[in-house]
Amino acid sequence: MSPLRLFALFAIGPALAATACLAGTRRCYAPEDAAAMAGKEICLAAHVYDVVTAEDGTRYLDVCRPGTSMEGCRFTVVSMAADRNDVGPIDGLKEQDVHVRGTVHALRGESIMLLSHARQLHDGPEKFRPNPELISGFAAGSGATAFRDPALSARKHKNTSVFAGYPEH
Template sequence: MRLLLVICLFPVVGFAAKSKDCVTAEEAAKHANKDVCIDAHIYDVVELPDGTRFLDVCPPDTPDEKCGFTIVSLREDRVEVGELQKYRDVDVHMRGVVQAMHGRSGMVLSHARQFSGGPPKFKPNPKLLHGFSGEQAKPPIADPNLRPHGGHRAFMNSRDQEALHGR
C-alpha cells in the first residue's frame, strides 16, 4: 500500500520541483519581453517627486549610465506594492516582464505578489477599452447576436396563427 502511495505521489513531487530558475539582473537584459524571475540585491530605494520609485540593483560604485537594469514602481501602484524601504540591502526574487526602459532593461513592479513569484497587476489594454465604460447600458461591441431581431415579437405572433380544424 505504501509503495502504491509513493508511486502515485512521485510524479507530483517531480513536477513541483521543476520551477523556473531565476536569472541575475544582468542576464535579464537578454530576456526582453519575456516573463522571468530575477535574483537581485536591492542596494537602494529611490523615490522621485512624482511618486515613482526605483529599486537600485547596481552597486553604489557603479555609475548610473553603466547600470543596465532597473526595477520601477509607478505611483498608481503604490497601494498594491506597499512599502519598499524594507527591501533596501536585501536579496529578492522577483517575477515580471523584462522591458526596454530609456536605454536599459527593466521590470515594472506593480504588485507585492511579484516578490513571491506571482504575476504583475493586470492592466487592460487601453486600445481595447476605447468607447467602453462600466456604467453604460449598451454592450461594448456591436454584436448582431445581442440585438433583438424583429422588435418585441413573441414566439408566435397572433397574425401567424393557423386556424384550428373543427373551429
C-alpha cells in the same frame, strides 16, 4: 502486493515525484542576464542597494552595484506612483536580496521591470491592466457590452426568430 498498490506505485508515484521536483524550481535571473529578456515574464533575483523616490512619487529599486556608472547599469525595477497602495512600503527592501516576478520591458536602451503589486515579491503576477483600446467608450453602468458584437445587434437579425411561423397563444 495488491494490483491497486502496484498501480499507485507505478502510475501515480512518478507523477507525484515529478510534481514535487518541479515545485519551487523556478529559475531566477540576475539583472545582467534579465536585461536581455525583453518581453518575457521572468523571476529576477537581485540585491537592492538603494531605494530612490523621484519627485513625482515613482520609486526605483537600484539593483546595480555601488560605483556602477549610469551607462553600465542596464536594469532597474520601477514602481509607479499610481501603484503605491498596491505595492506598499518598499524602503525596507534596501540592502536586501529579493526575487521579483514580472515582465522585462526595453526602454531607451535599458531594461526595466514594473513592480505594480506586492505579490510580485512572492512569485505572484503583476497587476492586470486592461488594454484601453479594447474598452474605449465603455461604461459599466450603461448596460452595453464593452465591444461591438454583431450577434447582439437587433438590426442584423430583424424579423428573425426561432418561433417565427408558430401561432401565438
